Amino acid sequence: MIRITGLSFQYGGGEKNALSDIDLEINNGDFLGIIGSSGAGKSTLTYAMNGLAPHHFRGDFRGEVTVNGLDTRQNQPEELARHVGSVFQDIDSQMLASVVEDEILFGLENFGIPHDEIERRMNDALESTGISELRSRTVASLSGGQKQKAAIAAIVALRPSIMVLDEPTGELDPQSSRMVFEILKKLNEEHGVTIVLVEQKIMLLCEFARRLAVMDGGKLILCGPVKDVLDSADRLEDAGVNIPRVATLARRLRERELYHGDIPLDIGRAKIMVEGILSDAAL
Ligand SMILES: Nc1ncnc2c1ncn2[C@@H]1O[C@H](COP(=O)(O)OP(=O)(O)OP(=O)(O)O)[C@@H](O)[C@H]1O
Ligand SMILES: [Mg+2]
Structure with a gap:
């Protein structure tokens, strides 16, 4: 912790x-x-x-x-x-090797991980980040998303209990x-x-x-x-954070006493909120 x-x-x-x-x-x-x-x-x-x-x-x-x-x-x-494993804001300054597997290997060797364990850790890290097929690719040839996944894989291989991204x-x-x-x-x-x-x-x-x-x-x-933080929408906006539109909608509906539940945190739950209101209105 x-x-x-x-x-x-x-x-x-x-x-x-x-x-x-x-x-x-x-x-x-x-x-x-x-x-x-x-x-x-x-x-x-x-x-x-x-x-x-x-x-x-x-x-x-x-x-x-x-x-x-x-x-x-x-x-x-x-x-x-x-x-604590870190993935930095400036990803290019983090990736030191030219090939994905070397990037992962570099960290493992640096940590003194025994050779017979390296291959297993490498495979697990590539698999859990879904980039096994990128193992031999050069870092320079990766898309932005692939590069992020490779940076995350290199940290995952080190098995920190905490990751800060x-x-x-x-x-x-x-x-x-x-x-x-x-x-x-x-x-x-x-x-x-x-x-x-x-x-x-x-x-x-x-x-x-x-x-x-x-x-x-x-x-x-x-x-x-x-959901508690979203309930403080005014303080969020003062801090320059735009709250999700669905949270604004839920707050307005609550103000009009049309909705009494939690602020929906994904589209599925937003749909349930709206359908509930519509079916109440139909009664
Ligand atoms: N290396 C540094 N030397 C001096 N001041 C710095 C340095 N890095 C950041 N600061 C200052 O510290 C404050 C916080 O910066 P920080 O980079 O932590 O903000 P941030 O929330 O990450 O911003 P962003 O969303 O732009 O990444 C800012 O006023 C910034 O100018
Ligand atoms: Mg920053």
Whole structure:
């Protein structure tokens, strides 16, 4: 688990805090979505989770972050990476090898995984991300979605208990984005991997995440189960986050006392909401 207590961080040379007084606990098995406008501090928060802040990004670090009980100030990012695997916002800076299988191999060798286990881990990682056929392809020849999957596979092979991904679908079309979310859901549900996902696509987040954290100006302004966070639509909009249209619709229907249920988090449940109202109206 990740426990963040009273965390503030200011980049060396920065003028204001990139993170201000953050308290956040992420339990094992959680699927947490982090959302907020540009510059809100989302990437910096992920750096606090994988130790890049303060070890790589130096600055004024206050408070405490522990990852599976390890204090991030006292443990180097290389050590923390055994617990928390990171997929960065700038994917091209992450992929070091020229061929997909070498990218996965590189991490496994770096972690000192015994040779007889490497092949099994490689196959499992390729299979669970659905890219077995891309094994021998060059990274340069992959599409955006394939590259994201390869980056995720390279982390999956290392079997961290927590994965932190920073806008992994930023450059992807809706269909490829959904495929990446499906991979994360499977890792979460079938392998118990804790997922922390920075993402702008709120509709997908609402459908797949269990909890949402909303950031604004370096602060964590809301955090809780997805439907509770959507109930605070005004605060979300103040933070520059557009709430899904279906949530707006549900709120308006509630205001008119036409609907009393939870905010639907996917199209299937939105359909049930609308059909319920229509059948009530027909009575
Ligand atoms: N390396 C750095 N040095 C100094 N300041 C930085 C650095 N990286 C980010 N910042 C500042 O810290 C604040 C938070 O930035 P951060 O990158 O965490 O935001 P973000 O929510 O990830 O934004 P985006 O959605 O654009 O990725 C911003 O004011 C930014 O200018
Ligand atoms: Mg960012």
